Amino acid sequence: MRDFSQIKVLAFDIFGTVVDWHSSIVQEIEIMNLAIDANQFALDWRVGYRPAMDKVLAGELPWTSIDDLHRMILDSLLIQYKIDRLSEAQIIHLNHVWHRLVPWQDSVKALEQLKEKYIICTLSNGNIRLLVDMARHAKLPWDYIFSAENFRAYKPSPKTYLGVAELLNIRPEQVMMVAAHHSDLEAARECGLHTAYIKRPLEFGSSRIKDVSPCVDNDLHATDLLDLVRLLDNSF
């Protein structure tokens, strides 16, 4: 059994890992009665996210917050889906749906338990205001909120993972990155962090079940965040 007694900080990916972006967006779109495929719209919005961040990482775009990247993608989707009856205020409100994402059922309870033993923080590509609004809305009890905005670099840049350790004044191996995405964990591991994978087979909704096979390089492979509590408790 591995010994995780040196771990002091748990750093959480947010979109898909702690909050259920897909169903939150589907629900808000359905309420708006836009007569479009809400499931597909949510998937299309999300799929534009990585290429947009990659443009920033590659220097093709100057530093741009996720709020602004989400808006760029949304503007093109409104054209693609032929949605022309929304006012500017309604579009701004819709774009801020990412501030109002709903946590997975296990998230808040597990975070409260983990906080008793660890410093719990976010490490998300979401901008600070988005993460602050989300924490208030969803009652996520973070000790600290780290955003790509703090480092002006998006994950998987090493600046983000190493920045968490530096600003919390601990060694990288004292941090465990928690995420539902192997690519995030792989980049964290290369920086010396421990890693825990969280299975979220419904991240993209029930129409597109996600492969949640384990990767042997991760330290832990948990069904959800309450399972992570159990796995960490059993590791001593």
Add this chain to the structure above:
Amino acid sequence: MRDFSQIKVLAFDIFGTVVDWHSSIVQEIEIMNLAIDANQFALDWRVGYRPAMDKVLAGELPWTSIDDLHRMILDSLLIQYKIDRLSEAQIIHLNHVWHRLVPWQDSVKALEQLKEKYIICTLSNGNIRLLVDMARHAKLPWDYIFSAENFRAYKPSPKTYLGVAELLNIRPEQVMMVAAHHSDLEAARECGLHTAYIKRPLEFGSSRIKDVSPCVDNDLHATDLLDLVRLLDNSF
């Protein structure tokens, strides 16, 4: 009556404003039975703080965290007070007393109330880890923790006050700086922030009552943080 309806964020100074550094340090020193004047030791430790930060602001020292500045001052005080029986582990523990400062009696209750209506954050010269540990220890319910470390500049640098507005994506006048020190509020005001002064006559202990006379340039002048709640409620 002034209208503060545009204010969305309250940014709090910490040492002296939210927590009582003087009595916290006096108490820990007294428990250590060092046979020294604990009151004077606490005052001497604190008085070394501003000159040390000014050296960083002037570029005479590279960026140095408050933990490290506190340690530099502590090391010289240990010589001055002829304290030579402490182990390195004990000195590290003593230096971290700043992570364990106790809030003023009104602070936690008032912050919980203010959080219902405003985004509440720190804006402190304390380093991030110090502020995170303090929030956990004292149960301070921050929405966000801003430290000089985020901006690599100490207050009263404009980078700090303007940085809060920029990273929360709002205008400076939507932020109210809350502090027990007129110099902090003056610098905030020059950056366009609103300002609230909190009277803390016992900041330096009962041997040196602080002058808490109002400055007319501040928007509010409160007896404590619960009084701030009342003044803000009455401002609409």
